[in-house]
Amino acid sequence: MRHLPPLNALRVFESAARHRSFAEAGKELFVTSSAVSHQVKTLEEYLGLSLFDRSRRTVTLTPAGEQYLTSVRHAFDEIEMATQRLTANQESNVVKISVAPNFLTRWLMPRMARFQALYPDIELEINASMGLLDFDRTSSDMAVYFGSGEWDDIEVHFLRKVMLVPVCSPRLLDAELPLEKPEDLAKHTLIYVSKRKWEWENWLQQAGVDFISARGSLQMSSGQLATAAAQEGLGVALADSTLTSREIKSGKLVVPFDIQLDTHRAFYLVYRKQRPLTIGMKAFKEWLMSEMRGNESGEIPEAS
Amino acid sequence: MRHLPPLNALRVFESAARHRSFAEAGKELFVTSSAVSHQVKTLEEYLGLSLFDRSRRTVTLTPAGEQYLTSVRHAFDEIEMATQRLTANQESNVVKISVAPNFLTRWLMPRMARFQALYPDIELEINASMGLLDFDRTSSDMAVYFGSGEWDDIEVHFLRKVMLVPVCSPRLLDAELPLEKPEDLAKHTLIYVSKRKWEWENWLQQAGVDFISARGSLQMSSGQLATAAAQEGLGVALADSTLTSREIKSGKLVVPFDIQLDTHRAFYLVYRKQRPLTIGMKAFKEWLMSEMRGNESGEIPEAS
DNA sequence: CAGAATGATGAGAAAAACTCATCTATCGAG
């Protein structure tokens, strides 16, 4: 037995709160501002407290109203998305995809022309975002996640392992300090990614270097920045060999030692469980997975 | 500009789906089954698909209806909780608390009589649950979490570090295999917790034992089970010294080496951010934190 | 200070929701 407030009043409240104006809410809902006023009053009487501050001509939310709005919005988002999923056309040809920024700029972007050539009718709507997203409340159809692959309640498809190799600017090799064997790294600056300090330790261990106290170290907040720093000649970074293949090919970056570190992390394509795929989603999924399989080397087409 | 379905129809649908009966839903909502039928039809017409299967005399949800119900429930839960929070009486003297099972049985339970003696008017409603909970959608007021303390969007209060010591049955010491120095562990079975295999490695390292290949190993799924296994004489486990203090005091468990391993994890009291605390919540929080501070030794009152 | 804009309020109109009567289908008892 549920105890819900008057839901239509709730809808009106949400709109009024969003616009901070009863008149604007009225326009959105195709009713008069008077109707909005009545409904808000009904809700306030039900709750036994005021949601809006009406001391001035314009309305502002009370702290209680502010808190309530957050939750109500959340809930309405979910209803809206669930409804959209249900009524969504299976024949839809727009696919909304959320991808990790690094993967987007270094892998997907250079290959998008290929996808568009293969599926000219399908439109990709791409959104860069880090971390996990709540498929209950976003309109994203699919996402590319980076991590361990252990996520609950979503459909997960393995794409590609992430293997790290040391990279640096070719200028570093020309300098007086050589980089001929892994031990030589002791004389260089190691570029770390803040939250993954263990990567260098693991790599050195794998390279058979017992312990190393490098000449200096530099911390960057993301892999993308670490790679950029390496390219600027600031030191040696660990980077995904596939994502940096373009820079390596063009000679902007060099790989002093081809010793790959398995991070046990990977890129995965994920989407909501039990969700029936639209033709657009199917096309993107198949293309993405075949690009991954058919192209282990990380070959990238020339930039146009 | 939102696109929400008719919300009253949604409420009726949720009730009908929950009861798998229009007549029952009618009773809950104080309307006739006819009204329910009309509302469900309205919603189905809005969505353009059927939510119920009416081939038999009793209604069952279609797959689409099933999916929709999940989301709608989720959303209604959130609205219900938000409404409850808003209208909740500040003077409330019932506190709903969710705690880790281990902490509940070994720490909270033995001390609850104390709390009740101090605050006879306040009623604790305790719920044992592992993992994190979604404060947006539960009626729990507060929770005790175990972990790193790095959780977003909630108010976190440190309670106590978790330090591990080896424990075993006193029978193991009487046996022919001595436990005089850490190296002697090589002749015993080490009891691991499945997801925390590194703990023994770290402890051994801290104890100055380079590497050890124990006689055998036993894996248990939780700390509670590992401790129980140790008590049965099956081997040596790592356990929180405070949570097992009663067994240690009574001699059911012994600590062969008092070398504590800092797990960098701890117990924390958490609750919803910005939530105004009721007097009951304040009382529990203050009592819990003072029990923690004033009682570093882990002293437990005699069981009644 | 006048005029415009925003919201409140009460009464009546419009719309939505509900009930009732009636109908159909299924299930179970005899």
Place this chain on the structure above:
DNA sequence: CTCGATAGATGAGTTTTTCTCATCATTCTG
């Protein structure tokens, strides 16, 4: 197999809710 009971569907009419309109108060603007 038949008949009564039960669950839901449906359409017409009634009740309730929601909305509009007219009017008023307040405040911001020029």
